[in-house]
Amino acid sequence: MRIEINTERLLARIEALGRIGALPGGGCKRLALSAEDAAGRALVSGWFRDLELDVYTDVIGNCWAIRPGQKDLPPLVMGSHIDTVATGGLYDGVLGVLGGLEVIESVIDAGIETDHPLAVAFFTNEEGARFAPDMMGSGVSQGALDLEEMLAKVGIDGVSVADALEEIGARGREPVGALAPCAYLELHIEQGPVLEAEGTEIGVVTGVQGISWTEFAIAGRSAHAGTTPMALRQDAGAVAAGIAMEARAIARDFGPPQVATVGRMRFAPDIVNVVPEEAVLTVDLRHTDEAVLQAAEARLVAAAEALAEAEGCTLSRRSLARFEPVSFDSGLVDEIEEGAKRLGLSHRRMPSGAGHDAQMFAPTCPAAMIFVPSQDGISHNIHEYTAPHDLANGVRLLAEVALARAGVVQPEGQTA
Amino acid sequence: MRIEINTERLLARIEALGRIGALPGGGCKRLALSAEDAAGRALVSGWFRDLELDVYTDVIGNCWAIRPGQKDLPPLVMGSHIDTVATGGLYDGVLGVLGGLEVIESVIDAGIETDHPLAVAFFTNEEGARFAPDMMGSGVSQGALDLEEMLAKVGIDGVSVADALEEIGARGREPVGALAPCAYLELHIEQGPVLEAEGTEIGVVTGVQGISWTEFAIAGRSAHAGTTPMALRQDAGAVAAGIAMEARAIARDFGPPQVATVGRMRFAPDIVNVVPEEAVLTVDLRHTDEAVLQAAEARLVAAAEALAEAEGCTLSRRSLARFEPVSFDSGLVDEIEEGAKRLGLSHRRMPSGAGHDAQMFAPTCPAAMIFVPSQDGISHNIHEYTAPHDLANGVRLLAEVALARAGVVQPEGQTA
Known part of the structure; x- marks a missing residue:
């Protein structure tokens, strides 16, 4: 089942989110649990609600949005983060969240139902630029980090995670670990120069170094x-x-x-x-x-x-x-590679040199990542850029793999 | 003609001068043309006057002390400097000045007359720690540096050389270049580890790197x-x-x-x-x-x-x-080497790795240097140290070479 995604809608959302915490010379600054992060959360969760998804926030501030499936199965989760470093760009993390949202909206637009629920999520403090350690929300969510210990962490400005969550109203009521995904998929910019240098459209990420x-x-x-x-x-x-x-x-x-x-x-x-x-x-x-x-x-x-x-x-x-290195699920990695082939996208297997939320899911469910090229390999920089056609390629492939995993309900009622 | 030097007198003078600007942990600080330098100048020039030498100070503050010779010949000059870096020791520069003084006093004590006058001098701002460039006084004296340009130099504390000279009363009336030495000899600590490491008593300095x-x-x-x-x-x-x-x-x-x-x-x-x-x-x-x-x-x-x-x-x-490198006068270098042999001192030829006043004399008259060991090779450090017997060896050799060059008047009226 192939669906059409709306690249203009995706780009408009990336730009709208990028205006929150925008820096004078470009890029933006939305440190985790800051006022700008709060505004970004409100914008993105508002989009979630516009689609009438089931939205909930857990006690570490991770925000999940679920479109129910036709069967009582665990959800296929797509996600990443919307916090940035102090001199961040518009794509790091954001693409995985808004790409996941675009997949769900396109599925809805196409009138498609899936066996597994489809979910999109953004996780608290992936960057670690205000609070250490990084990948905090996904780590707590998947049990790799202790909730109470993380809530007590104090940031570079002397504010604790617990207080910052309260301050911006981002501390939800859902317990961590309430949602057990059937699989986790994260679309991300490469943040390195390999794909661009080779002229390759897709990085099939095999793990994290x-x-x-x-x-x-x-x-x-x-x-x-x-x-x-x-x-x-x-x-x-x-x-x-x-x-x-x-x-x-x-x-x-x-x-x-x-x-x-x-x-x-x-x-x-x-x-x-x-x-x-x-x-x-x-x-x-x-x-x-x-x-x-x-x-x-x-x-x-x-x-x-x-x-x-x-x-x-x-x-x-x-x-x-x-x-230690993290290896992504070989079956899911294969599916990403096969999906890229079906879509006619040039691709190569590669490890991620940077840490990502996906590595926190890898021990608990099949997890994998899709990379799209970063211009000049630049990231954590206001000049971070990925071309629209590369963004769209990534989202198309995300949809392709997500739908295959979630199981498309055929008009006849049969799963594809 | 061999003379006896008075090691205790030499050591007492080194210690006395070291008390001026003494630092809490040892060593001393007598930045050029500072109040401490003024006190050091008064002490040393007082010793010059105690011996009834002809003492004069030139317009850049170099202080010269001359014991007349028996003939109308240019003087044999021994010298160095008494200014120090901010965390200096007791020997760098001082040994060349007080060693030269000890030679002259020992010659006087021995009742010896020389054909050439014997002179000892200390030169302004050799270290360059307060005013750049270093070797300023000797450089102006020998025409390598311009007097007016140097007087206008401003130190790290914003005071000009001219004002600092006036302030401590160190600006003399003698024009620079009034005195043309027949030769210049500088005794100095090595400031490096070579002599100590080899167990060699004397460095016959062939030039400056x-x-x-x-x-x-x-x-x-x-x-x-x-x-x-x-x-x-x-x-x-x-x-x-x-x-x-x-x-x-x-x-x-x-x-x-x-x-x-x-x-x-x-x-x-x-x-x-x-x-x-x-x-x-x-x-x-x-x-x-x-x-x-x-x-x-x-x-x-x-x-x-x-x-x-x-x-x-x-x-x-x-x-x-x-x-550029400076080569010392080969004849004078040979005489130092031969003198060391006559005194039974182990010796080796070596270049100087650091700059010294002697290099300013090298273009205008035969000049050379004698090195004695530095413990652990340390200098420009409060732990700078040279053992008394090494100091004495250096002064003995300085006397040996100086007397040979200056020409000892024999009791019969014949030159040795």
Whole structure:
């Protein structure tokens, strides 16, 4: 069963939501549970109600809208988030929510009934830009995060999640976990450059990379740059540069999807003619395979220790973050791929490099994601952009997969 | 002619001068032309006058003290400076001045007369810690720096050199360049670890390394550490780390006395999970041979450009400082070496990695330096230390070379 989606309606909604918290140069700022988030929630849930969906909000502020199915079955849930980072764009998260809404409205417009209920949802504080951790609402919803613990979290402005929920009236009465989806589908912009660079229309997301953040601190000895021979130095900066190069070498030797990033680097005393006494750097390693990620970590640490020892420096390290990889449901991933083929959309399997609400559903139900291209790979940036035809392709594929999973009730009363 | 020096007198003077501007944890602060410098000048010039030397101060505040010779010849000048950095030690500069004074007093004590006058001097603002450039007084004295231009220089506290000289009464009436030395000898602590590490007593300084400071700024593109494949990155930080490693490789491949130091390194936006958009680093290259120094610079720049190009980054660079190497007078260097042999002091030829007043004399008269060990190679630090026997060895050698150059008048009236 193929349905027509209304791209203009989708774009108009994306633009309307983007005007809430709009920033002067473009993009928008709707931090989780802020006044702007409240206005965005009101707008989107109003659209839900316009379609006479069953709308409810749970105790962590996740908002769910359900169109009943013809059978007493768990719902097929489409969703994402509508909060943004401080300098966010119009598409990150929003596409998954308004795309899901567009699927449901198009289904209604086409007079189609499904066996499973169709649901769309937006989850509280996916970004983590105001309250840590990120993916909070979906995590609580699926039991990965503790409700009371999350309600007590205090944001960058000193306000707790509980108080912020109360303040904007976003704390609902439904208990978490009340709704057990038959499957979860999330349409999202890639937030990276791969699809655009390849000219591929659809990313079939196979999982979320594991993430390992390590901070290395090197202690050497400050010395005069002119009077100290190379052989007598304990140069903390040289060790740091060596670790950075090793991180690169690991990514090169392991090959894709291994990535390695040295995002932070600081020297002390940071003076032109003084050999650095201290250096601190961070290494962000990601891989889809936990065993490979561990191998990358082990090689990095061994190399860092060897570099420090060779230079007569001391090395300390601490983990800043560590998440194991998440694999999406292979059956659902296959369905997305087959759907893309049926729609004649070019596609490639790929992992997600960033975290998403879908990974919180992966342990509890079949979950998967669809990516569409991000112009220049830019996201978390006011210049974030995905072209209308790419947005529409994503929603068409979302509809294709959702309807197949939800079971279209044929005119004869038979399921497709 | 061998004379006995009085080590206790030397040490007492070093300690007395060190009490002026003494810091709580040790060391001292006598910034050029400060109240502390004024007190130091009064103390040292008072010692000059106690010996009935001819003391005069020139218009840039250099203070000279002369013991007349038996012939109408230019003086043999020994000297250095008594100003310090903000967290200075007791020996840097001071040893050359009080060592020279000790030589003269010991000569007087021994009843020896010389053909050439013997002079000791301290020069204004060698450190450059309050007023840039450094080596100001000696530079003006020897015509390398313009008097009026230097008088107009404004220090870190907003006071000009001219006003600071007036304020502490250090502006003399003697014109610069009035005194043309027959030779200039400077005893100094090494300020590096070489002599101590080798167990060598004396450094016969052959010249001062050329210095090349370059700041490299790399512009790449910020990108998500998770979603951006390695091949699609423009990582400014990786280029910076590569340049740092290349600087090291140059020092290794060229061998001593080539040194290379990356003292400053900064990334932007300096966030764990963002590929750096900008990186800035400095490279300090030094060598005694101008041609080699130029070759090192050329290799570094070529490598930096290649690294930036390979990463799709843009590179800009600017010179922060550039001084050609200075070679000391080979005859005088030989005399220092021979003097060390005669005194039974272990010695090695070495360049100076830091700048010194002696390099300002090198173009105008035979000039050379004697180094004594610095404990742990530390200088410009309150823990700067040189053991009494090393201080005494340096002064003995200074006396040996100075007397040979100045010509000792024998009892029979014959020159030695």
